Amino acid sequence: MFDIDEIIRRAEAARDAASQQLNESMEKSRKIAEQTMADTEKADAERTAAEKTAMEEVAEKQKAEEQSAGQEAANQQRQVEILGQMFSQEAMEQMAANQEQIQAEIARQVADCAAMGVEDMMNQLFGEDMGIISAAMETLAMEEDEDDEEEEPELTLALEQELYRVLEEKLAWLDTLPEPEPVPYAKNDPRWSRFGILLSGIISTLNDHDLDGMDVEEHIPVLEQRIVSLVRRSWGINGRGELLDTVRYLTREGYALRYQLYCEAETPEELFEEDTDEEEQESICRGWRFVQHFKSRYRPEFLLGWDIGRAAMLARWGCYLGWITEGEAVGILWELSQKAVQELHSWREFARSYIFGGLMWKLICGDGAAESYLGYLADAATDLLTGSAEEEEGQWRECPWPEARRIGFRV
Numbered sequence: 001m002f003d004i005d006e007i008i009r010r011a012e013a014a015r016d017a018a019s020q021q022l023n024e025s026m027e028k029s030r031k032i033a034e035q036t037m038a039d040t041e042k043a044d045a046e047r048t049a050a051e052k053t054a055m056e057e058v059a060e061k062q063k064a065e066e067q068s069a070g071q072e073a074a075n076q077q078r079q080v081e082i083l084g085q086m087f088s089q090e091a092m093e094q095m096a097a098n099q100e101q102i103q104a105e106i107a108r109q110v111a112d113c114a115a116m117g118v119e120d121m122m123n124q125l126f127g128e129d130m131g132i133i134s135a136a137m138e139t140l141a142m143e144e145d146e147d148d149e150e151e152e153p154e155l156t157l158a159l160e161q162e163l164y165r166v167l168e169e170k171l172a173w174l175d176t177l178p179e180p181e182p183v184p185y186a187k188n189d190p191r192w193s194r195f196g197i198l199l200s201g202i203i204s205t206l207n208d209h210d211l212d213g214m215d216v217e218e219h220i221p222v223l224e225q226r227i228v229s230l231v232r233r234s235w236g237i238n239g240r241g242e243l244l245d246t247v248r249y250l251t252r253e254g255y256a257l258r259y260q261l262y263c264e265a266e267t268p269e270e271l272f273e274e275d276t277d278e279e280e281q282e283s284i285c286r287g288w289r290f291v292q293h294f295k296s297r298y299r300p301e302f303l304l305g306w307d308i309g310r311a312a313m314l315a316r317w318g319c320y321l322g323w324i325t326e327g328e329a330v331g332i333l334w335e336l337s338q339k340a341v342q343e344l345h346s347w348r349e350f351a352r353s354y355i356f357g358g359l360m361w362k363l364i365c366g367d368g369a370a371e372s373y374l375g376y377l378a379d380a381a382t383d384l385l386t387g388s389a390e391e392e393e394g395q396w397r398e399c400p401w402p403e404a405r406r407i408g409f410r411v
Contacts (some may be wrong), residue, residue, distance in 0.1 A: 170378045171352045177385045182403040194399050196333025199312035205380040240323040247311045254307030255357050260300035262291035287364040301343045305350040306357020308336050347396040351381035
């Protein structure tokens with residue numbers, strides 16, 4: 001039987017427990033709401049303070065800028081007043097015009113730089129406008145450099161005579177330089193390899209190439225691109241076949257043969273062909289006058305130093321670029337070495353030959369800057385014989401010229 005009183009008692013107890021839990025939940029919710037409101041009010045207060053501070057800083061900055069601008073304007077006005085006292089109104093207007101021209105020139109140069117090609121940028125990086133590098137580049141040309149657009153002094157007869165005099169001075173100077181006596185080399189002497197590389201010494205020195213081995217530079221892309229650009233632009237050589245053809249031309253004909261033909265011609269007109277234009281005729285006349293002036297003192301073989309020095313440089317460049325193998329380059333330098341020793345007898349004579357041929361080339365090209373070019377060549381030869389500030393002894397001096405009679409050559 002159910003106890004109604006017990007049921008009622010339990011129901012009241014459950015109600016009281018539920019009421020207590022509800023009150024506790026409401027109290028907890030109230031506290032959370034109060035905390036949230038407090039946090040919100042605190043954040044609003046901090047944000048308001050930060051915004052106020054920022055606005056104050058902006059206002060102060062604007063005030064300072066206005067004061068600075070006012071001061072600058074006052075300074076500019078003062079400068080204008082001072083200049084007005086020093087210069088006339090016309091002078092002031094001219095100064096303003098000059099300023100506009102300067103700004104326009106700056107804009108033009110910026111545009112030129114933006115439009116500059118990769119090769120032009122490389123030229124800028126390697127300083128081709130510097131005199132000694134320019135001279136080194138000119139040394140690489142086989143014939144006339146028709147792409148050179150720089151204005152040079154006109155080659156008059158008087159200037160030609162002056163260049164002859166300068167050449168004589170340079171040749172006499174080289175004769176005074178100290179050099180060890182030639183020494184005998186056996187056929188298998190390892191010094192032949194060193195000697196062949198040093199035949200490229202003058203061009204290598206002008207280009208700051210390495211002379212300690214076959215490679216002219218480190219094998220990095222920027223230097224390889226520089227060398228291939230020099231060979232292609234200055235010589236018109238684009239690969240293995242053209243390189244070998246040019247070396248063959250220099251060793252079999254070259255300027256030595258041209259000098260001989262000019263010696264044998266009674267007049268320059270004998271050297272003209274039917275299709276020789278006026279510019280070529282003038283070039284031949286300059287070369288013919290040079291040869292007639294010197295032919296009583298220098299025979300055609302004297303030009304071999306000029307031809308051999310450039311052929312040796314081409315062999316090293318070709319090897320560096322991978323157009324010929326190192327074995328082929330070694331063979332070419334061996335043949336060039338034997339030819340050099342057969343006709344020339346010292347590094348001094350080799351250098352004199354190179355400078356002599358260099359001036360003939362310059363005159364045929366019609367280049368009025370030949371005097372400075374002779375100076376660069378003579379300086380390079382001097383460093384190779386006597387040493388420079390970086391080297392105690394010249395590299396030619398360290399490798400004596402081979403004695404011809406001990407290897408069966410005609411003296």
